[in-house]
Amino acid sequence: MSRAVLSLGSNLGDRLACLRIAIEAVRPALVAVSSVYETKPWGVEDQPDFLNAVCVVEDPARDHWAWLRVAQSAEQSADRVRELRWGPRTLDVDIVTVDGVSSADPELLLPHPGTPDRASVLIPWLEIDPDAELPGHGRISDLLARLSPADREGVVRRPDLTLI
Numbered sequence: 001m002s003r004a005v006l007s008l009g010s011n012l013g014d015r016l017a018c019l020r021i022a023i024e025a026v027r028p029a030l031v032a033v034s035s036v037y038e039t040k041p042w043g044v045e046d047q048p049d050f051l052n053a054v055c056v057v058e059d060p061a062r063d064h065w066a067w068l069r070v071a072q073s074a075e076q077s078a079d080r081v082r083e084l085r086w087g088p089r090t091l092d093v094d095i096v097t098v099d100g101v102s103s104a105d106p107e108l109l110l111p112h113p114g115t116p117d118r119a120s121v122l123i124p125w126l127e128i129d130p131d132a133e134l135p136g137h138g139r140i141s142d143l144l145a146r147l148s149p150a151d152r153e154g155v156v157r158r159p160d161l162t163l164i
């Protein structure tokens with residue numbers, strides 16, 4: 001059984017439609033999907049706000065590399081072009097964790113190293129799995145509590161937007 005946590009983000013074009021492309025790509029394997037959140041950009045701050053969400057997926061036939069291929073194919077379907085690191089994009093699908101797999105391969109770092117610092121991942125993930133742990137880092141509720149109030153307040157639920 002392979003269970004993965006995926007983080008979805010978009011800040012270009014029809015952002016909600018782009019997140020839905022990612023959801024459609026994993027729909028048969030979907031276990032849970034968070035609400036959609038409007039989030040202040042981190043990394044490169046001078047860019048439009050993102051929509052972010054997190055989903056949990058499960059498929060006995062897929063290993064972590066297969067989840068990466070699914071993620072990259074969804075990004076391509078959303079016409080993603082890579083221009084700037086941490087810059088604007090139609091769709092970003094990150095593999096946050098897969099079971100307890102740890103990987104130092106730069107093509108697939110697991111758990112995703114940015115996770116402990118990103119309220120835009122931790123808040124949606126906590127919504128759908130309040131007891132979740134990030135392997136090697138502990139409970140995600142504790143990770144979130146360590147972030148600054150400004151980081152947490154930059155992530156606002158958008159109940160008017162739905163993914164499924």
Ligand SMILES: Nc1ncnc2c1ncn2[C@@H]1O[C@H](COP(=O)(O)OP(=O)(O)OP(=O)(O)O)[C@@H](O)[C@H]1O
Pocket residue numbers: 068071082084085086087092093094095096105106107108109110111112114
């Ligand atoms: N856990 C992971 N999930 C998705 N891509 C990963 C992961 N680990 C490494 N990568 C690699 O990262 C590259 C994509 O980087 P990308 O342009 O999406 O980075 P970014 O979104 O700007 O930054 P960040 O990875 O910090 O979110 C791909 O080549 C992919 O192979």
Ligand SMILES: Nc1nc2c(c(=O)[nH]1)N=C(CO)CN2
Pocket residue numbers: 008009010039040041042043044050052085086087092120
């Ligand atoms: N709030 C937020 N900021 C970002 C995001 C993102 O998904 N959400 N993704 C980035 C590129 O990986 C850069 N900055």
